[in-house]
Amino acid sequence: MNDFCRLTINAVKATAPGKSLIRPPGAIEEIAFLAGCQRCGKCSGACEDRSIHIAGPDEGVLVGTPYLAPDEQPCTFCLRCIEVCPSGVLEKRESSQSYAIGVAKINQDNCLAYHEQLCSSCLYACPMGIKAIELRDFRYPIIRTECCIGCGRCIKACIAENPAITVVPCPTKKE
Known part of the structure; x- marks a missing residue:
């Protein structure tokens, strides 16, 4: 190197902690x-x-x-x-799951299903479907983190006044 x-x-490590x-x-x-x-x-x-x-x-x-x-x-x-990408920092991968950019998280306080209203908008918008979003008891959405790719379609589909879903970055590999 x-x-x-x-x-x-070294500059990155010093100036970007937590970002x-x-x-x-x-x-x-x-x-x-x-x-x-x-x-x-x-x-x-x-x-x-x-x-x-x-x-x-x-x-x-x-x-x-x-x-x-x-x-x-x-x-x-x-x-x-x-x-x-000319620098190679974005690289081709073997499987679609290896392209995951994040993981969806559900805020149950905002989710209509957790407030006894029928809603499965997130599931129907998800390109991974039931692989990534399970409906517990056919009602309550639960993210299967190992299958979620973090695309954000579930956020756009959420009909709650304050979207009940956010996407957080995938954990990065350690050096």
């Missing part, structure tokens, strides 16, 4: 991602759904890097971002 990479990795963005599909481990991303924006430009945003100047060392906000615009996993 050259001195520039070593300095970049966790949801990266596009195929993103490598965060420290390596930040060190390798060319910050060219090609992934964002290739995203027809406009799901990929670019971190602004207030994000410190994360500035210029791509991220997703599934609560604003779900990812359709078209994988065009991987095709145009």
Whole structure:
């Protein structure tokens, strides 16, 4: 590893603790991602759904890097971002599950089903269907974290006044 990479990795570790963005599909481990991303924006430009945003100047060392906000615009996993990435920080994978960008979490306080109202909007919107969202007792949604890909379609489909679902980043691999 050259001195520039070593300095970049140390700067990332020092300035980005706890900051966790949801990266596009195929993103490598965060420290390596930040060190390798060319910050060219090609992934964002290739995203027809406009799901990929670019971190602004207030994000410190994360500035210029791509991220997703599934609560604003779900990812359709078209994988065009991987095709145009010149730095290799977005890589092709074997299975669709290995592209998971996050995991949905249900806030039962906001979920209509947990307030005895019939609703299964999240299940019907989920591209993984019953693999990722189980309806306990045919009513209460439960996320099967091992199958959820974090796309955010369930958030958009939620009809509660305050959406009952959020997506959190997948845990990253340790160095």
